[in-house]
Amino acid sequence: MAIQKAEGIVLRRRSQGETSKIITFYTREFGKLSLMAKGSRGIHSKYLGTLETYNHLSIVFYQKDQRQLQYLSQASIVRSFATFSTQLAKFSLASIPCEVVEKAEIDNHPHPQLYHLLLDTLTAIDEHHSGLRNIVRAFILQYAVHSGFEPELDRCHHCSRPDPADLNFFFLTDGYYICGRCTSGDVQSRRISGYGVQLLRWLIKCPVGSAVDAQVSAAMGSELDLLLFDYLKTHFESLTVIHSYDQLLKLSAEFAPNKSNPQ
């Protein structure tokens, strides 16, 4: 039996029996990892308040090869993203990167860059007050890069011109765009403006925290979101449904500023 230490983010918690929980982490050292937290449902549990969704933790667990599910031994908070429980928008947005990683990553497959991307994304959502959706857009693009599905955005795939036209067509399956000078698109392509292409180019490379600086109108934001989430759905079998994105859309519609009566 070996004692293992790791740093990770709580992605999901499920109750197990009367007293325990199974916690799914995304860790720097082991990638996605599910551990049994014995007794963590009890009111006097040492894990009380620690194993909250999104928390960044330092954990210790016993690795026993003949056991399929390892047992958590210690957990302490490195950072608690407190604003996620006090601001509904942040709570909804933070759940998107967590759901993407939880669904698309396989167990025990470490990917330190992806771990840092997830942590930086949650930190940026916690620290900033505006432009939060751009953080998630940057996350999706950079997640695609880390997973080997980097879209080709630096030039038109057909004429190789680096400057996009006013109207361009992005091909989800192939992951490139062809400018409006070369094609008039087809049913499988998505229309994207020249500014939209420039934004994607920036979001794919910028530190996620800087993504808040991008000037994105509501219409442009919807255009980008549709394209990015469909890109994920096209390339990741496990992401054909992203619940948290659907819920975010519903909540955003419910609390839209021009809606006078929330009922």
Place this chain on the structure above:
Amino acid sequence: MKYSSETVEKAIHELSKLPGIGRKMAQRHVFFLLKQSESQVKQLAESLVDLKLKVIHCSICFNVTESDPCKICAGETRDRTMICVVEEANDVLALEKTGEYKGLYHVLGGALSPLDGIGPDNLHVRELLLRLEEAVQEIIIATNPNTEGEATALYLSKLIKPMNIRISRIARGIPVGADLEYADEVTLARAIEGRREY
């Protein structure tokens, strides 16, 4: 290993569908039942069938009940100006045990959890808002003090605030009998934040 009796095998199979019960434990339960008298086993079987036939959800508060409205909603001594909002029917039982609360309840049927696809449409939120059109003066939000419960409380308060109804949240902090040194920083911070004059 499979048993030669199909009835035993079927009982094991059915019991192992219960949460936390694997095949091994189901086998133990089946052999325990085999040793019991016929009347005892019949009583158990009848109570399980009754559970499905007689128990319903109260159409007002969504608590589990055998009569609609439930005893709490129909109770004449209950304070109708207060509604305590909880996640599950089990929470009603826990709060009733305290004997401290005399108002009404509303069971949401869960908490917001975008990761699981649980949004406001999956909870009894609309029904709660309809109830607020009556003589309600205070809403006590008693969802669990975890991330999902807090987000649900936040969501409800956003909806209810424009209605000029007093909204309160159950206190969070150190549980009775706990040691301070073992409390995590979030719980301690909440306990200090929610301190009261002594």
